[in-house]
Amino acid sequence: MLAVLALLALAGCGSSSSKESSTVTGNADADAVQVIEDWANELRAGDVSAASDRFAIPSIVENGTAPLRLTNRTQVEVFNQSLPCGARLTAASSSGRYTIATFVLTERPGPGQCGNGVGEAAKTAFVIHDGHITEWRRVVDTEPTGPTSTEPLI
Numbered sequence: 001m002l003a004v005l006a007l008l009a010l011a012g013c014g015s016s017s018s019k020e021s022s023t024v025t026g027n028a029d030a031d032a033v034q035v036i037e038d039w040a041n042e043l044r045a046g047d048v049s050a051a052s053d054r055f056a057i058p059s060i061v062e063n064g065t066a067p068l069r070l071t072n073r074t075q076v077e078v079f080n081q082s083l084p085c086g087a088r089l090t091a092a093s094s095s096g097r098y099t100i101a102t103f104v105l106t107e108r109p110g111p112g113q114c115g116n117g118v119g120e121a122a123k124t125a126f127v128i129h130d131g132h133i134t135e136w137r138r139v140v141d142t143e144p145t146g147p148t149s150t151e152p153l154i
Contacts, residue, residue: 044086046109
């Protein structure tokens with residue numbers, strides 16, 4: 001559930017700009033990283049409109065739901081507003097057509113409350129095309145399944 005909240009909340013609080021010195025690690029394309037970092041910084045600062053401008057129309061989002069196709073600016077703004085946390089981008093790596101971004105969750109201005117998610121890590125898979133987000137998909141890190149005891153199974 002924390003992973004759900006974590007990625008629901010990508011874009012922390014405080015005033016942060018893309019002009020800050022970035023400490024993003026990883027092998028991702030620098031242009032894609034810049035789009036993702038700018039989006040996160042704008043949302044974390046509470047500028048939903050600017051963050052929404054980073055999305056292409058149409059775009060696909062998937063945040064604990066089936067993929068949703070956003071076909072107008074209002075839908076994109078509603079999606080961004082729905083994220084309860086802010087986030088600070090810390091790492092980004094390439095995986096096929098996706099850029100997998102790792103964030104540390106923060107509070108952000110707006111109606112959402114990050115609560116216990118603050119300080120947790122969250123991941124999102126992005127597709128960036130022509131400087132815009134065309135896909136935003138929450139990545140859920142799953143815990144290993146199976147026995148957690150060293151007791152024999154039989």
